[in-house]
């Protein structure tokens with residue numbers, strides 16, 4: 001499979017009144033064409049920061065990308081001009097957020113907001129075609145065209161989320177970045193929106209990076225999973241390797257809880273004992289060492305290298321001496 005998106009050694013920090021916050025510290029991950037990658041990790045792990053950096057949406061001047069490459073079809077987005085990024089954003093890569101009001105404008109009718117995306121990115125389309133496509137998009141996400149003239153405040157949370165999805169899908173992007181797209185919704189609506197996204201993914205052949213705290217959502221929607229902790233990807237594998245495989249990173253093990261649930265009905269990440277490290281300090285050793293039940297002296301002193309077996313990658317000294325896990 002070809003990598004659609006590949007993030008290499010990404011480092012991002014924020015400058016704050018209290019000092020520097022090291023949010024992303026050497027992230028490596030990739031999304032293949034048509035696949036859904038789940039990006040999981042506790043609050044503050046750097047999930048949103050990573051996603052925002054892909055489309056040059058990090059808050060300026062607080063955030064700075066200190067190192068790394070973000071390759072979209074082998075083109076480095078970090079080196080692309082603002083104009084190039086604007087062309088890619090919404091057209092080839094779209095993003096949806098936890099709060100739909102990040103994307104929606106309170107003072108415009110929802111149909112016009114969806115149509116606007118087409119007007120910007122599909123200049124070749126005439127007025128009639130834009131209207132038709134917009135109506136079809138609204139219908140695809142389960143909102144009748146008769147709601148075209150509604151303003152966002154007239155819609156429920158789930159419907160606003162659907163309008164945002166319609167906007168994101170307007171140009172049939174190759175990659176959708178979905179940051180906690182359903183967390184704010186109640187469980188029934190959440191299931192409906194996710195089912196809709198799965199369906200649309202199949203229909204449009206789109207790849208997706210799905211950011212979530214919810215392991216149930218990951219198990220149901222993702223082919224592969226990347227586990228982020230304190231700005232580092234500690235493990236990447238197929239959903240099977242992560243949920244049902246014989247070996248995992250100790251942190252992933254902790255997230256899944258001491259007793260693995262055979263039916264993946266665990267919905268929230270299980271709390272792992274201890275505190276996440278202070279993001280204003282970089283640890284010399286493994287970032288998880290202070291909370292790890294297997295921690296040794298080496299873990300506190302040396303940063304483990306990522307090792308892999310097939311596509312399964314783990315960053316942990318426990319795997320350093322195992323022949324089948326290669327650097």
Ligand SMILES: Nc1ncnc2c1ncn2[C@@H]1O[C@H](COP(=O)(O)OP(=O)(O)OP(=O)(O)O)[C@@H](O)[C@H]1O
Pocket residue numbers: 014015016021022023041042043044045046047048049050059062279
């Ligand atoms: N605008 C900002 N200014 C300063 N620090 C920030 C800013 N945004 C995020 N951070 C810090 O960067 C780190 C990563 O935050 P980020 O929002 O990327 O995490 P996350 O994994 O998305 O968390 P959550 O699950 O809560 O959404 C955290 O320590 C956070 O406090």
Ligand SMILES: [Mg+2]
Pocket residue numbers: 047048049179
């Ligand atoms: Mg976030």
